[in-house]
Amino acid sequence: MQSFAYAAPATLAEAMDILASHRRRKLRTQILAGGTDMLVQMRTVDKAPRTIVDIKHLKETNRLAVAAKETYVGSAIPGVTLAANAKLAERHPGLVEAIDLIGSAQIQGRATLGGNLCNASPAGDTIPAIIANRGVCVIASARGSRELAAEKFVVGVGKNALKPGEILLGLKFPRPAKGTADAYLRFIPRTEMDIAVVGAGVSVTLDKTGKCTAARVAIGAVAPTALLVPEAAKALIGSALEPEVLAAAGAAASRASKPITDKRGTADFRRRIVAVLVRRAASIAAQRARGN
Ligand SMILES: Cc1cc2nc3c(=O)[nH]c(=O)nc-3n(C[C@H](O)[C@H](O)[C@H](O)COP(=O)(O)OP(=O)(O)OC[C@H]3O[C@@H](n4cnc5c(N)ncnc54)[C@H](O)[C@@H]3O)c2cc1C
Numbered sequence: 001m002q003s004f005a006y007a008a009p010a011t012l013a014e015a016m017d018i019l020a021s022h023r024r025r026k027l028r029t030q031i032l033a034g035g036t037d038m039l040v041q042m043r044t045v046d047k048a049p050r051t052i053v054d055i056k057h058l059k060e061t062n063r064l065a066v067a068a069k070e071t072y073v074g075s076a077i078p079g080v081t082l083a084a085n086a087k088l089a090e091r092h093p094g095l096v097e098a099i100d101l102i103g104s105a106q107i108q109g110r111a112t113l114g115g116n117l118c119n120a121s122p123a124g125d126t127i128p129a130i131i132a133n134r135g136v137c138v139i140a141s142a143r144g145s146r147e148l149a150a151e152k153f154v155v156g157v158g159k160n161a162l163k164p165g166e167i168l169l170g171l172k173f174p175r176p177a178k179g180t181a182d183a184y185l186r187f188i189p190r191t192e193m194d195i196a197v198v199g200a201g202v203s204v205t206l207d208k209t210g211k212c213t214a215a216r217v218a219i220g221a222v223a224p225t226a227l228l229v230p231e232a233a234k235a236l237i238g239s240a241l242e243p244e245v246l247a248a249a250g251a252a253a254s255r256a257s258k259p260i261t262d263k264r265g266t267a268d269f270r271r272r273i274v275a276v277l278v279r280r281a282a283s284i285a286a287q288r289a290r291g292n
Pocket residue numbers: 030031032033034035036037038039040055075076101102103104107110111112113114115116117118119123124125126162166167168169193194195196
């Protein structure tokens with residue numbers, strides 16, 4: 001019989017050994033980052049014994065680099081550190097906006113970007129923003145490492161694409177092209193400390209004349225997983241983002257959504273609000289891009 005245990009490996013090799021040896025013995029492990037989702041779940045829905053593997057002491061999960069070609073955000077870095085990084089906020093303002101919305105200052109002292117993605121909640125705030133920023137997951141296991149586009153990482157409610165023995169080491173984002181900016185908006189019925197009823201992350205690239213040459217639109221809390229909506233991006237590309245174009249992108253996002261009705265909102269309400277948020281987020285991203 002397995003009991004609860006806690007391991008805090010100091011190196012990635014040590015973490016891999018712990019995961020591999022538990023797998024060989026058919027013993028369960030679970031990765032701990034900030035614990036803001038996990039500890040709640042341990043007290044409610046998942047009380048089964050296992051070995052908790054804390055990844056906060058690894059070099060690879062603590063690396064933060066806003067470099068010439070790409071941005072790298074280690075999976076154990078708390079939101080408070082990310083939100084305070086001026087270079088990150090300048091390069092990916094919508095992503096930082098999404099991080100900054102998570103919980104309270106206390107929650108952000110622990111909560112990580114990687115944990116928000118791995119937890120795979122349909123309402124996870126950073127997930128649409130990660131997708132809009134062309135995020136790529138860097139995944140390690142004893143067999144080596146692999147990369148996966150963020151839009152393919154979440155595969156269902158609370159389910160991600162990690163295989164047994166794998167750890168999300170961090171997220172890579174290509175440096176946005178000149179004239180690119182992003183924005184993230186969510187709707188909640190309160191002013192804070194609530195989860196998204198609808199979320200929208202949009203990135204646009206404008207040329208010198210103000211024409212949109214590239215776009216990414218991702219929506220959250222309106223389907224079992226956050227969705228990349230190419231039809232909404234298509235509506236934006238080639239235009240000067242006139243009001244009717246923004247409305248068309250919103251309508252495309254609404255058509256792509258597959259919302260449910262729950263205590264936070266009806267499916268019909270969500271379909272309407274996602275159109276509004278996509279329109280507004282695209283407009284904010286465009287304003288930012290004009291300033292870039
Ligand atoms: C009061 C409160 C308010 C909140 N408000 C919001 C909000 O406004 N918006 C929102 O989106 N969320 C919110 N959350 C949820 C939570 O804070 C976030 O999802 C947070 O980003 C999770 O990060 P973490 O590091 O704490 O993850 P953890 O709890 O450590 O992990 C979450 C899950 O991911 C797995 N995991 C974590 N990191 C890795 C990794 N690197 N590799 C493999 N698996 C991993 C864990 O095993 C676990 O299953 C709130 C939570 C609380 C308690």
